Amino acid sequence: xxxxxxxxxxxxxxxxxxxxxxxxxxxxxxxxxxxxxxxxxxxxxxxxxxxxxxxxxxxxxxxxxxxxxxxxxxxxxxxxxxxxxxxxxxxxxxxxxxxxxxxxxxxxxxxxxx
Amino acid sequence: xxxxxxxxxxxxxxxxxxxxxxxxxxxxxxxxxxxxxxxxxxxxxxxxxxxxxxxxxxxxxxxxxxxxxxxxxxxxxxxxxxxxxxxxxxxxxxxxxxxxxxxxxxxxxxxxx
Numbered sequence: 001x002x003x004x005x006x007x008x009x010x011x012x013x014x015x016x017x018x019x020x021x022x023x024x025x026x027x028x029x030x031x032x033x034x035x036x037x038x039x040x041x042x043x044x045x046x047x048x049x050x051x052x053x054x055x056x057x058x059x060x061x062x063x064x065x066x067x068x069x070x071x072x073x074x075x076x077x078x079x080x081x082x083x084x085x086x087x088x089x090x091x092x093x094x095x096x097x098x099x100x101x102x103x104x105x106x107x108x109x110x111x112x113x114x
Numbered sequence: 115x116x117x118x119x120x121x122x123x124x125x126x127x128x129x130x131x132x133x134x135x136x137x138x139x140x141x142x143x144x145x146x147x148x149x150x151x152x153x154x155x156x157x158x159x160x161x162x163x164x165x166x167x168x169x170x171x172x173x174x175x176x177x178x179x180x181x182x183x184x185x186x187x188x189x190x191x192x193x194x195x196x197x198x199x200x201x202x203x204x205x206x207x208x209x210x211x212x213x214x215x216x217x218x219x220x221x222x223x224x225x226x227x
């Protein structure tokens with residue numbers, strides 16, 4: 001079965017530090033890739049997505065992610081985090097053109113210390 | 115803007131009760147999904163539907179059923195609620211046949227006591 005792995009379940013950083021959250025998936029076919037964010041008490045929001053083309057995608061709030069097909073990875077990055085980035089981050093993969101919905105990783109709880 | 119609306123933000127039900135969670139989307143999406151979200155487990159797919167009256171089991175369908183009588187509405191049913199079904203339930207939808215992300219509702223926090 002297809003699966004999605006997020007490397008870190010809890011990350012604590014200081015403001016202005018750089019961020020990289022890892023995401024890997026297991027599937028050899030065509031995938032669509034997403035990062036969602038959930039701020040405390042709020043619903044899931046799309047940060048960025050990759051469907052095709054340039055493997056480096058830019059999202060909202062200064063986030064970016066790079067799709068590396070050979071590594072089955074889609075890591076999320078931000079050069080300088082802010083306290084307001086404290087949230088839960090979910091990597092998600094759409095396999096087989098979306099016929100089976102999105103498969104999510106278990107999430108990374110990011111805490112930014114002022 | 116796509117809107118996926120879940121009927122309740124918070125619900126408290128008793129063990130053994132039949133529970134209905136309702137979801138409506140206004141973008142004419144073919145696909146609709148129900149997930150549950152639990153700390154440390156991420157989001158897990160319960161059921162999804164790709165057309166009216168059609169349904170497919172997701173990863174954790176046990177204890178749940180669904181109904182899709184109209185394209186815009188997808189209901190999740192807990193036939194006999196149990197305490198291990200206390201969770202956050204998220205509905206989502208997306209368009210079939212083209213590349214599109216899923217849009218999520220605000221979630222229903224269900225507590226079974």
